[in-house]
Amino acid sequence: MNKAIPIKVKSTYTKSFQAGYPLIPEDSIVQLPKSISEGAIIDLVDERNAFLAKGYYGKQNKGRGWILSRDLHEVIDQAFFEKQIKKAIEKRNTFFNDPETTAFRIFNGEGDGIGGLTIDYFNGYYLITWYSEGIFHYKDRIVQALMHVTNAKGIYEKKRFAVKGTYIEDDDFVTGEQASFPLIVKENGISFAVYLNDGAMVGVFLDQRNVRKVIRDKYAEGKTVLNTFSYTGAFSVAAALGGAIKTTSVDLANRSKSKTIEQFSINSIDYEAHDIIVEDVFNYFKYAVRKQLLFDMVILDPPSFARSKKHTFSAGKDYPALLEQAIQLTEKNGVIVASSNCSTFNMTKFKGFIERAFQATGGKYKVLEEFSLPEDFKTMKEFKEGNYLKVVIIKKLS
Structure with missing residues (x-):
């Protein structure tokens, strides 16, 4: 193994590294050697050259590497x-x-x-x-x-x-x-078709396992369900297996329809009894409001950032307005599953988005349940950004 490269960090970051913070932010470093290469083992030191932690150098949108050990003598092999x-x-x-x-x-x-x-x-x-x-x-x-x-x-x-x-x-x-x-x-008895060799995503987001289970077991029976940004329809499948009368899955991607049909089919669900719509969710919301469509459950799980021909969506900025539209399509005493995987805001701020959306629509609501990452998505308290998933199940009271 190559010898670790000492990297001095700014005094303002020393305490956070000592407390167990694992990410090495770009602005925490006093100066990087010009010749440093991706994967280089680095020893973080304070301004007195005292060892803080050992890690690797790697450019990522979040920083310039990660800490691997607090042991000076640890060998990364x-x-x-x-x-x-x-x-x-x-x-x-x-x-x-x-x-x-x-x-x-x-x-x-x-x-x-x-x-x-x-x-x-x-x-x-x-x-x-x-x-x-x-x-x-x-x-x-x-x-x-x-x-x-x-x-x-x-x-x-x-x-x-x-x-x-x-x-x-x-x-x-x-x-x-x-x-x-x-x-x-x-997944909890639900079957999913996955493809490990086909594009960036495999066909199901594993971090929503507990949410799909509670939709199936607790909220779907006898309900009409709108699943927006539906991807391959995993939430729709869970709702259908839970006894939903009908699900409507809406996603902009052309292949979402065939993928959703596949997920229904492998669970022996008649996909023709459900609506699978390839459409920009924002356009569908306008159509649904115009047609005065209402659903017993609306599932809102947009990507952190999305761009279509006419719309750009950023969760940190646009989620309240999106939720306002979902509220309009939800029956009185209906349920909204509000979800975001955006790591730039926490659950407190997310619940503030919900409050703002209901204030804007003049409605009242009750929080029924909250979810974050499931137990296999292990996080650490020193790195709150790592626990990115926020799901709030809401009952629309008026």
């Missing part, structure tokens, strides 16, 4: 990665022993000790996602570590980082046995 992955898997033993759930996260970045890296399990196969070229530098060691501590049938990867100004979002088979797609996985 394959044994290190094996130790971290094994420890993470042991914490998820209950998932591996549950035949009703065969898709979950086994390694969640900084929550499991290595920022910029996630590993998901899909019915015997593993998917590694790299969020910086810095952590990708350790690909061979991490893949070997994963193979040593698991009985992986096969490993796939997705690269989500920029190289020389070009943003890379691709994926590929890495090693082992290639899966047959669609790969069918289970």
Whole structure:
């Protein structure tokens, strides 16, 4: 291993690093060596050159690397990665022993000790996602570590980082046995078709597992459901299995229709009894208001940022206005599932968005339940931004 490069940090950041903050922000560094390369092991030191933490250098939208250890003598080798992955898997033993759930996260970045890296399990196969070229530098060691501590049938990867100004979002088979797609996985008994080899996303967002379960088990029976930004219709499937009279799935992507039909079909649901609409959600809202359509449940889970031909949406700025439109389409005593995965604001601010939207529409509401990331998406209290998911289930009273 190459010798660690000492990096001096500003005094204003010393306490946060000592307290366990795992991200190395760009403006925390006094000066970077001109020759530093992605993946370089660095030792953070204070202004008196006292050791603070060991990490790796990697440009990511959030910073310039992640802390890996508080031990000056820690060696970042394959044994290190094996130790971290094994420890993470042991914490998820209950998932591996549950035949009703065969898709979950086994390694969640900084929550499991290595920022910029996630590993998901899909019915015997593993998917590694790299969020910086810095952590990708350790690909061979991490893949070997994963193979040593698991009985992986096969490993796939997705690269989500920029190289020389070009943003890379691709994926590929890495090693082992290639899966047959669609790969069918289970989540609380619901079946989902996933594709580990087809674009940036696999077909289901694992962080919404608990929300889908509560929709199915508690809120869907006998209801009409509008699922906006529906992607492959996972929320619609959960609602239909929970006894919803009818679901309406709306998404701008052309392939959302065929993907949603597939998810309904593998769960033996008659997709023709449900509406699957390829349309800009903002245009659909205008249409629904004009037609005076009302739903017993509206699911609102937009991306943090989205752009269509006529609309640009930023969750931090535009969520209250979007929620106002959802409120108009919700029956009295109906339920709104308000969700955001935007990491730039917390649950308190998100609930402020909800309050603002109901004030603007003159309505009243009651918060029924709140959700954040599920237990397999391990987070750390020192890095609140890592717990990005905010879901509030609301009853519209008037």
